[in-house]
Amino acid sequence: MxxxxxxxxxxxxxxxxxxxxxxxxxxxxxxxxxxxxxxxxxxxxxxxxxxxxxxxxxxxxxxxxxxxxxxxxxxxxxxxxxxxxxxxxxxxxxxxxxxxxxxxxxxxxxxxxxxxxxxxxTSVAVSEPDAGSDVAALRTRAVRDGDEWVINGSKMWITNGTQADWLCLLCRTSDEGGYRGMSQIVVPTSTPGFTVSRKLDKLGMRASDTAELVFEDVRVPVANTIGEIGRGFQQQMSQFQNERMIASYQMVGAIELALERTAAYLQERQAFGAPLAANQYLQYELADVAADLDMLRHHNWAAVAKYQRGEDMTREATVAKLKAARIARRMADLAVQFHGGMGYVEENWPARFFRDTRLWSIGGGADEVMLRTLARMNGILPG
Ligand SMILES: Cc1cc2nc3c(=O)[nH]c(=O)nc-3n(C[C@H](O)[C@H](O)[C@H](O)COP(=O)(O)OP(=O)(O)OC[C@H]3O[C@@H](n4cnc5c(N)ncnc54)[C@H](O)[C@@H]3O)c2cc1C
The missing domain is CATH 1.10.540.10 (Acyl-CoA dehydrogenase/oxidase, N-terminal domain)
Structure with missing residues (x-):
């Protein structure tokens, strides 16, 4: 507690x-x-x-x-x-x-x-057109030239990408393959050779700009390397834990508000001579989400306590991200359903909520990537 x-x-x-x-x-x-x-x-x-x-x-x-x-x-x-x-x-x-x-x-x-x-x-630039879930497949490369890195490649799906002043870039800095030989480098977006090639038109999260970025002989000082050269992947994995936990914290607030608003709507809306909330089926569906929300909140608290003790919380962050996204999607589906047509129009919040919450089972590591990590931790996946 x-x-x-x-x-x-x-x-x-x-x-x-x-x-x-x-x-x-x-x-x-x-x-x-x-x-x-x-x-x-x-x-x-x-x-x-x-x-x-x-x-x-x-x-x-x-x-x-x-x-x-x-x-x-x-x-x-x-x-x-x-x-x-x-x-x-x-x-x-x-x-x-x-x-x-x-x-x-x-x-x-x-x-x-x-x-x-x-x-x-700021932006975090990890994903590429051909490397999303499989981070080890990324190809953007920085080659050392004296005291500078010369960066070539492209990044995809970068949040804040059209507005960022600098990127926390993950790229290859040696010929070692797989998880080795990557570094994190701060890249100011004012550097010549950097361009925003495309702003993406998305299903949801529409107020957030998402961009494709291109690097053509972008020169930055080697001193812009974050931490140790060659440890970028490991550092990014650690940074991903923060990303996954903040997603879960946000979903707690989002689900809580959606529950409150949907319950209030069901109290107001009359059908068959009574408020919709009088239907046990609707009550129980929302009560079930409320139970899931309690579990998620308490899971987050346990994760916070572990974080405060400085312990590894990979498992907690993975479970949190997976479950937060799934509970939010279920809540979003119920919010649209229980508002009827009113949930399907842009003028009411459930439509946007439905689109926005869909992202969290994809972004920051897809559900299946979380499951893969958990399968490995539980000895279900070899290796
Ligand atoms: C709106 C938005 C914002 C984003 N912001 C950023 C950002 O700021 N910075 C950044 O670096 N990236 C960002 N991303 C990228 C995001 O992290 C990736 O989209 C995500 O990691 C999935 O990669 P992918 O899209 O290439 O899907 P793919 O890797 O092509 O995977 C497609 C699907 O295949 C399935 N799958 C993948 N691997 C496995 C597996 N091992 N087992 C079973 N199934 C699997 C999953 O269902 C997955 O959704 C953003 C994405 C979006 C849509």
Whole structure:
């Protein structure tokens, strides 16, 4: 059981208020335009101390405990656009953890400090057209030329990709195959040879820009390498744990709000001479999601406790990501179904929620990749 202090609850209120008052009112417009003003929004959130809540105070971070990250995730998950919530999570928990943990002081000063302040927007660039689930298949390559890396290749599906100031790039830096010989490199997007080749038109998460990126003889200092040369894959695997947990934290908030809203709708909507909520079938379906949500929340708490003890939490993050996505998808399906036609039109929240939640069984490692990891951990998969 986690202990929540008064400060934790005050933090929750701060995030809930900013989401409700400063983000939600713009979400319809951003969904329509297909992006949101990341620099403007992240600056505001940075000013409120919502970026880097656990990062070192001397870098401008909050030096807070991981419970704050969980609360931040849960409250962002209540945002009217899960695309905005995801894009923000890229900044806080997907593109910056490696730099914080493994980066040199100079690199952090140049790139982490402004990211925490919200002055720079970040992306994590791992996936490629031919390497998504199979990260070891990636081909983008950095070749050393004196004190510089010369980078060639392309990246696909990159969140914040049209707006980012720098990327946490995972690429090959030696001829060793498979999981070896990769490094994480900070690539400023102002570097000559970098281009955004395409902005992708997606089913959901529509307020979040997703891009294909091309690197043609992009030169960056070798000093931009995060951590050890050749350890990029291992560092990225660690960064993925943060990514998977923040997804699960967000889904707790998202499912909770969807449950509340669907229950309220069923109380109001009359059919067959009574509120729809009078149907036991509808009650029980929602009660079942509520039970799943309790289990997910408690699983997250156990993961937080393990994280705070500094223990490996690969298993917890894998289970959390898998289950969070699946429960969210079930909730989304019920929300649409129980709203009837009202759930199928753009003017009501279930339609967007249905599209947005679908992503989490694919992005950040597909369900099957989570299952593969668990199968291996349980001795079901050889090797
Ligand atoms: C909106 C969006 C945002 C994204 N943001 C980012 C980002 O910011 N940075 C980034 O690097 N990437 C990002 N991604 C990429 C995302 O992580 C990948 O899409 C994901 O890892 C799956 O890779 P893929 O799309 O290439 O699918 P593939 O690898 O081609 O897999 C297709 C499907 O095959 C199945 N499958 C795959 N492997 C196995 C297996 N071993 N066993 C059984 N079934 C399997 C799964 O059902 C999977 O969905 C984003 C994707 C989307 C759609």
């Amino acid at each position: 986690l202990t929540f202090t008064e400060e934790h609850e005050m933090f929750r209120t701060t995030v809930r208020d900013v989401v409700r008052n400063e983000i939600d009112p713009h979400c319809d417009e951003w969904e329509h335009t297909g992006d949101f003003p990341a620099h403007q929004l992240f600056k505001r959130l940075g000013d409120l101390g919502l970026i880097g809540v656990e990062y070192d105070a001397e870098m401008g971070g909050g030096a807070a405990d991981h419970v704050y990250t969980m609360i931040l995730g849960e409250e962002m998950g209540r945002c009217a656009s899960l695309g905005v919530a995801m894009a923000f999570a890229v900044q806080t928990d997907m593109a910056t953890p490696s730099l914080h943990e493994f980066g040199s002081p100079e690199l952090k000063e140049q790139f982490l400090r402004p990211a925490i302040a919200g002055d720079m927007v």
